Amino acid sequence: MLASERRILLVGLGLIGGSLAAALRAAGHRGEILACDRDSNEICLGQRMKLIDGGSTRLAALVPGASLVVLCVPVMAMQGVMAELAPLLDEDAVVTDVGSTKGAIRDAAIQVFGRMPPWLVLGHPIAGSEKSGVAAANPELYRDHKVILTPEPDSDPQAVARVSALWAACGAELLEMSVTRHDEVLARTSHLPHLLAFSLVDSLARQDERLEIFRYAAGGFRDFTRIAGSDPLMWRDVYLANRDAVLEALDEFEAGVARVRAAVATGDGEAMLGIFTRASHARHYFNTLLKQTSYQTMEQQNVRYRALPGGQVQGRIRVPGDKSMSHRSIMLGALANGVTEVEGFLEGEDSLATLQAFRDMGVVIEGPHQGRVTIHGVGLNGLKQPPGPLYVGNSGTAMRLFAGLLAGQAFDSELTGDASLTKRPMDRVANPLREMGAVIDTAENGRPPLRIHGSQPLKGIRYEMPMASAQVKSCVLLAGLYAEGETRAIEPAPTRDHTERMLNGFGYKVEREGAEAWLNGGGSLSACPIDVPADISSATFFLVAAAITPSADLVLEHVGINPTRIGVINILKAMGADLTVFNEREVGGEPVADLHIRYAPLKGIDIPQDQVPLAIDEFPALFIAAANAEGMTRLRGAEELRVKESDRIQVMADGLAQLGIVHEVVADGIDIRGGAYGGGLVDSHGDHRIAMAFSVAALRAQGEILIDDCANVATSFPNFVALATEVGMQVESLGAVAPGQEAS
Numbered sequence: 060m061l062a063s064e065r066r067i068l069l070v071g072l073g074l075i076g077g078s079l080a081a082a083l084r085a086a087g088h089r090g091e092i093l094a095c096d097r098d099s100n101e102i103c104l105g106q107r108m109k110l111i112d113g114g115s116t117r118l119a120a121l122v123p124g125a126s127l128v129v130l131c132v133p134v135m136a137m138q139g140v141m142a143e144l145a146p147l148l149d150e151d152a153v154v155t156d157v158g159s160t161k162g163a164i165r166d167a168a169i170q171v172f173g174r175m176p177p178w179l180v181l182g183h184p185i186a187g188s189e190k191s192g193v194a195a196a197n198p199e200l201y202r203d204h205k206v207i208l209t210p211e212p213d214s215d216p217q218a219v220a221r222v223s224a225l226w227a228a229c230g231a232e233l234l235e236m237s238v239t240r241h242d243e244v245l246a247r248t249s250h251l252p253h254l255l256a257f258s259l260v261d262s263l264a265r266q267d268e269r270l271e272i273f274r275y276a277a278g279g280f281r282d283f284t285r286i287a288g289s290d291p292l293m294w295r296d297v298y299l300a301n302r303d304a305v306l307e308a309l310d311e312f313e314a315g316v317a318r319v320r321a322a323v324a325t326g327d328g329e330a331m332l333g334i335f336t337r338a339s340h341a342r343h344y345f346n347t348l349l350k351q352t353s354y355q356t357m358e359q360q361n362v363r364y365r366a367l368p369g370g371q372v373q374g375r376i377r378v379p380g381d382k383s384m385s386h387r388s389i390m391l392g393a394l395a396n397g398v399t400e401v402e403g404f405l406e407g408e409d410s411l412a413t414l415q416a417f418r419d420m421g422v423v424i425e426g427p428h429q430g431r432v433t434i435h436g437v438g439l440n441g442l443k444q445p446p447g448p449l450y451v452g453n454s455g456t457a458m459r460l461f462a463g464l465l466a467g468q469a470f471d472s473e474l475t476g477d478a479s480l481t482k483r484p485m486d487r488v489a490n491p492l493r494e495m496g497a498v499i500d501t502a503e504n505g506r507p508p509l510r511i512h513g514s515q516p517l518k519g520i521r522y523e524m525p526m527a528s529a530q531v532k533s534c535v536l537l538a539g540l541y542a543e544g545e546t547r548a549i550e551p552a553p554t555r556d557h558t559e560r561m562l563n564g565f566g567y568k569v570e571r572e573g574a575e576a577w578l579n580g581g582g583s584l585s586a587c588p589i590d591v592p593a594d595i596s597s598a599t600f601f602l603v604a605a606a607i608t609p610s611a612d613l614v615l616e617h618v619g620i621n622p623t624r625i626g627v628i629n630i631l632k633a634m635g636a637d638l639t640v641f642n643e644r645e646v647g648g649e650p651v652a653d654l655h656i657r658y659a660p661l662k663g664i665d666i667p668q669d670q671v672p673l674a675i676d677e678f679p680a681l682f683i684a685a686a687n688a689e690g691m692t693r694l695r696g697a698e699e700l701r702v703k704e705s706d707r708i709q710v711m712a713d714g715l716a717q718l719g720i721v722h723e724v725v726a727d728g729i730d731i732r733g734g735a736y737g738g739g740l741v742d743s744h745g746d747h748r749i750a751m752a753f754s755v756a757a758l759r760a761q762g763e764i765l766i767d768d769c770a771n772v773a774t775s776f777p778n779f780v781a782l783a784t785e786v787g788m789q790v791e792s793l794g795a796v797a798p799g800q801e802a803s
């Protein structure tokens with residue numbers, strides 16, 4: 060599309076316009092590029108640098124014949140340039156700009172043209188440098204940088220497409236948003252930091268000892284002030300043009316400075332640590348969130364895995380920390396009195412989201428650093444109201460456990476999550492909490508977001524759970540910490556008991572007898588060290604991999620073997636797996652062992668129903684074991700699988716069908732007949748466990764398996780591909796590809 064532009068005219072040939080020309084040339088654009096600039100030296104230099112074919116200081120000579128005009132002049136000069144352009148433009152010409160604010164430029168266009176013309180598409184490349192002038196032109200300036208376009212409802216789609224093609228050719232990543240949103244966002248992310256840099260350097264430069272300050276300037280000062288070297292004229296225009304949004308951002312900033320000042324003035328080290336730990340992790344945290352689909356709100360990316368047949372499963376590995384315990388360690392550590400040290404914490408997105416949520420509620424948390432986290436507990440009543448909704452990503456556990464403990468707070472709160480979580484049922488926790496006196500609003504059909512009204516007195520209840528769910532049990536017990544009297548949860552079948560064990564570890568008495576667990580409200584938690592063992596749910600993928608691969612021999616170290624989690628061991632053994640549990644020990648109130656598994660032929664079984672809640676997250680992988688077993692494996696009583704990150708019965712069945720594995724789906728389970736199967740393209744529907752299960756399936760497939768929508772593997776098992784490779788499996792992440800696209 061770009062190739063068909065007759066002439067690209069750059070109005071203003073500085074760093075931005077020059078870099079655009081350089082990038083187009085580097086991308087092989089052969090069409091004519093002309094430039095207009097008030098400074099004839101810039102034009103001459105641009106020509107000498109072979110960036111432009113020609114140019115002039117006067118627009119009139121250049122506009123007729125131009126098909127794409129890019130306005131690269133300071134914001135306040137835009138109106139004058141547009142007025143000059145107006146009578147000269149060809150009928151099919153498209154105009155765009157690169158201004159750092161959009162509202163003022165739209166106003167200017169309306170002044171000149173009477174309305175926003177459909178052929179004028181405003182844009183803003185988020186790239187720059189403190190250097191200026193065409194001499195600094197850089198063909199890579201826009202590569203992998205964002206360009207925001209702000210089309211209007213009646214913009215010509217062709218014009219938008221042509222402007223998009225221009226930036227795409229430079230390697231930029233395109234986004235669209237409204238003019239107002241653009242200006243608000245940029246006021247905070249760009250205009251404010253530049254203003255601060257200008258102001259800091261200026262105020263230091265006025266002081267008597269200014270020479271000393273600049274002579275001894277350390278790296279930090281240099282980093283902070285680098286942008287103070289930016290083009291003054293351009294930035295003056297930015298603040299003239301985006302006044303209101305900048306003032307709003309500045310007010311927020313001043314309030315923040317007042318908080319730090321107070322902390323420094325009163326020597327409040329804890330408050331400082333809170334601000335600094337939040338800030339020092341913010342960049343890493345938000346970058347992680349933005350890159351991974353579970354948190355990625357703007358652009359969902361399809362990460363595809365390719366898994367090849369014929370790999371090995373050999374060695375000795377330790378999979379990452381248990382997800383259920385990692386969530387709970389942060390929650391209870393935050394609510395305890397004293398400092399809790401956690402080891403083995405899972406640095407996956409689900410548990411990181413929980414960690415961040417507590418930072419948002421004023422808890423100082425150091426780390427994570429190689430699985431170590433230090434939580435400065437605030438006590439049961441020490442949480443502060445978060446500044447906005449708490450975003451728990453992909454995690455059902457986090458949303459449901461948070462619901463329980465937030466119901467007892469003195470402030471209002473809101474829980475939100477990603478697209479998968481937004482489809483999952485929350486009435487299973489909202490109902491018992493309401494019985495306790497909580498006031499909770501949900502979206503339609505009991506779905507997230509959850510709005511929890513604070514300051515509601517809670518009273519203990521005796522709750523007979525309609526489903527075997529550790530999340531519901533934990534939610535009710537956590538709310539019980541804040542309730543008057545006794546809170547009792549009765550489960551229809553045993554479910555994981557980490558909440559009960561960990562509360563006891565924190566010195567909060569939870570009693571258990573048969574199907575009942577209960578506690579009395581009004582106590583307190585005391586900090587205690589926590590050692591999170593490796594997650595048996597993550598280990599499962601390797602257990603199944605070894606169980607189905609001839610000559611496999613693998614040891615999994617330090618795996619949590621809590622009796623409420625070992626369904627997978629029991630089921631695999633019943634299928635004939637050669638699996639030994641050894642080196643059993645207890646670590647911080649949880650049983651731990653090493654698991655040794657070697658290949659042995661599997662046979663199909665009827666999975667005992669009492670094992671279902673004990674292996675609830677392991678079924679995607681167990682279905683692959685069944686596909687490799689002789690005869691039929693039958694699962695019943697597993698309807699809960701339909702409300703996990705995806706409908707795990709249906710989504711697995713669809714994948715099995717792609718590979719040609721014989722199966723039959725029923726409402727609460729599936730029958731799977733083992734046998735040979737092929738390769739194919741499978742959709743994990745963003746469900747981490749399904750993505751990993753099909754990666755394992757490839758070991759015995761007759762062709763390669765491509766698996767779509769795998770980014771969420773990072774929620775529970777961020778280094779899955781690396782560990783799989785380490786044991787000899789042939790799995791690789793192909794990065795982002797178009798969904799459903801066949802193998803090339």
Ligand SMILES: O=C(O)C1=C[C@@H](OP(=O)(O)O)[C@@H](O)[C@H](O)C1
Pocket residue numbers: 382383384455456527528529530531533555675676699
């Ligand atoms: O309490 C927990 O940490 C979990 C409980 C289970 O969910 P349910 O309670 O919904 O069965 C499980 O599927 C989830 O991965 C973690």
Ligand SMILES: C=C(OP(=O)(O)O)C(=O)O
Pocket residue numbers: 382453454455456457676703704748775
């Ligand atoms: C169901 C799972 O997690 P959650 O419910 O926390 O999203 C899981 O990890 O398989």
